[in-house]
Amino acid sequence: MIKTKNKKFIKSFGKNLSALRKKAELTQEDLANDADIPLSQVGRIERGEVNTTISTVYVLAKALDIKVTELFRF
Amino acid sequence: MIKTKNKKFIKSFGKNLSALRKKAELTQEDLANDADIPLSQVGRIERGEVNTTISTVYVLAKALDIKVTELFRF
């Protein structure tokens, strides 16, 4: 059970990821391929449905060619 | 199965957390209490044994009174 505050944090993270992905002009599928994770997972993360792990954050940052810290700048 | 590169990332995260905790002059138990997570979990994260989630990173940052991005500055 995720606490209310954390749910908001996870939602914000997803929104930020979505924005950064679009800024990079990538589709969810592109990002999924580049990060080598399932497309469905990218969707779930962006929608704030899952409390993703730091290793996934790492591969997403790599694929977006940005620093991990950028994904948390919101 | 965590990839080699990611294992290094997780290890680095743990080391950084440990350093920031000590800088805040907190024991693992203090941090666990403040972040409201099990003591055993703090240990596992610091040793790089687990690929922790962003919500745990969030509560750790809160407890340490630092920004989430600081935990990824390494």
Next chain:
DNA sequence: TTTCGTAAACGCATATATGCGTTATTTATA
């Protein structure tokens, strides 16, 4: 050595992220 504080290292159950599909639904484009 003995005691104490701290961290490591267990075991085990439960919740949930992930991985891999498939099927809607929405959005954009011809």
Next chain:
DNA sequence: TATAAATAACGCATATATGCGTTTACGAAA
């Protein structure tokens, strides 16, 4: 409108993070 592209929303199995407790190891101080 029709078609395609992109995303959402499923289902389900597996891996693993978490939660909680206990035990062991280790260093420092008495």
